[in-house]
Amino acid sequence: MTITKPVFDRLGFWLWVGAFLVVLGLALWSPNARSVVHIYKHGSEAFLSRQPLYQVEVAMGYLYAPAFAVLYVPLLKLGPYLGKLLWHMLGFGALTFAAMRQVRKLGGHEQTWLLSVGLFLALPVALAALRNGQATVLLTGACWFLTLSALEGRRSESFFWATLAIIAKPTAIIMLLLAGALRPRLIPALVLAVLVVLAIPYGFASTDYINAQYHDFFRMLTSMTIDPTGPFVPADFTAPFTRLGMTVPELDATIVRVVAGLLTLWLVLQFDRRLDPNISGLAIFLTAAFYMCVFNPRVEQNTYAMVSVPAGLSIALLWREKGAATVRWLLATLLFATGLTSIDSRLHDLFHPWLRPISISIIACVLIGWFWTRGRQKMPTAGAVAHG
Template sequence: MISKFCKEVRQEIFFTWIMWGVVILGIVGVSAASGFEHTVTGAYARGSVRWLLGMDLYSEGMHGFLYLPHAAIFYSPFAVMPAWLGEPLWRVLMIGSFAYGIYALAGELEKRYVANLFTVSSLVALPMVLDSARNGQMTLLLTGLMLLATRDLLRKEYGFMTVWLVLGFALKPLIVVMFMLIGGVYARTMLRLAIGLVVMFVLPMLMASPSYVLAQYVGFIGKSSVATDPYELLYSRFCDVFGMLRAWGMPVNGELQTLVRIFVALAVWGVCYCGRRMWGHHLGACLILTFSICYLMLFNPRTEINTYSMLSVVLGIYVGWAIILNKQTIIGGCLIAFAVMIAFSYEVVHQLTPGREYWLPPLLTCVFTGYVLFLMVFDIRPVVKVDRVSPTQSDMLGVDAEKEAEGLVMTSSVS
């Protein structure tokens, strides 16, 4: 029976990887057929070329290259390749890292919670990531790094966790939310994270003159302040919670936006801190992933519809827990519906409210965040009961055979 179970799981994992392989081939094929017309890699390439030539990376205005110099360095090998080679390889890296992040975290969770979350999470995430994958957005790589960091946080392998977080920060500083939450909730990680940041900022000085690198850091700060200025973004069409309010005719002024972001950030830290104390290490670590992503979706002033590909992994894991573990098909079905509605939100909302197509994803994210808070407030933990588990099966699944044989509840981590 155990061998049959293992064989079925291996088959599911194999076919899930086949699915991701087909996705990669399809995305590369469609992108190549359109001449890579739908892409954001031009901004990455321009930054890389400027770095290689020793030029300033940052232009005036709120658009263009918006990342640290490390992102320009990272993309340089792809920038010097011909487009027919560099563009496909970049998409393979983006999609592959995203899929592997799901596989790594799901595999760690399955050791305790007995479900093939990799397959379920992949199926739920797939519709939400297609546009981002076609565009070659670094968001997918960032999400993969966040998932790897969560896996190593669950394992208490803080050194590897720091590597993934620092790499993510170097490529796309949005990961700073997760960075600060982990440092604030797990105090023992603060020194590692600080050392990692110092090393990260020093490394480019080994490739170019320190004065040039420092000038680019100053340029990055200036560019970021312009690109995220609430007044500059007041009438833009970004997909954060304030974009949702603008779509409903309720714009929020810049000062209030900033205050709300700070207040909610502190509240999120408090929720994650209390969640870890109430529900232990596994649940606390996964709550950090959940609220890091939800906060970014709702309060990053430059959230786009494609950015919601990050939320797909959280929804996918919840669907797995709800349907497979807890037999809560209604809740699982609602979360699947959320994923589908977000994936096709522009097409649907464009018919309902033309010119105001950006309110549905943040609204659904607010509902999902409220659902997680509801679980916490009423201490409703996703659980699964295992009536009889043999010692051999217990070893395979990473659970305590005696406790499971007594029919005790095995509490699962909220992601």
């Protein structure tokens, strides 16, 4: 660390900011190139004209709650340039400030170095999602803030971030369930957040229209499968099997997701009880993000941006520990190199979509195991933390 610290004390952070500035420049230069923002735009336009939001038969296109269409309208009205610019800044700002809050929570005398190294390692995996303007970036920041606010028992903050997370993507319900399990006293605030998100569209359109959209929305959510003949190619844990020509039966995949979900719940409860409060938030969010990426049936390659930053910070934290030099170098190299597989179309075709679920699973499992070992070492002196 004495060799790398002078180099990465600030370099990684400015590379992160510089890459985002390049993204903004590309977004202004060519608003419709390599972007999913047009999907959000079309959703808001359909809402304003009272047209159907969803394509239930193919489960593609607009996949967000009706509240997303409502709240994106102001950005739509700002035009293709300013509106898109602000959208990119919203997601990037939420993710970056969540990482900064996490680093402040970790404490110590090397906070700048931790943030810089973590963002540097995460940049290749996260860059495509930042470039495309995907809601995953906003989802990650909101869920991270929700984790930290919930662990600190902050009801108002938890309500706000839960609301924003659900609006960003419906999969945020996983994080709300974990937050409620960690802090049962926050359950009313979390339930209220869901109700508010469901109620928002009714203030801007007729009841019949909104009811019809919710009918299609919930039908679409329940119709998403791992059918390899469909237009969507999932990049979850089934992707390596699909690449080998082996279709995982839907029932078997569902069983794996349920078992993994129960194991995730048990792990986050254990981390909350065993780990130092300054570290538990990072371990818990890393575990939750890993589940939301690898075991979510609607995951794509760019969704792994969600786990890249907490994984990068965890590797940087591991780097401060004595020993395990080989492990930390392997993890850092694997995370950084995983994101580089999309820089060339031939590499992308070779490694898509099977590489990321494998490499991220290796990284996350090793880091989760390290957090677990760290918790066991602190058990004799650490008191139990109440979950209420």
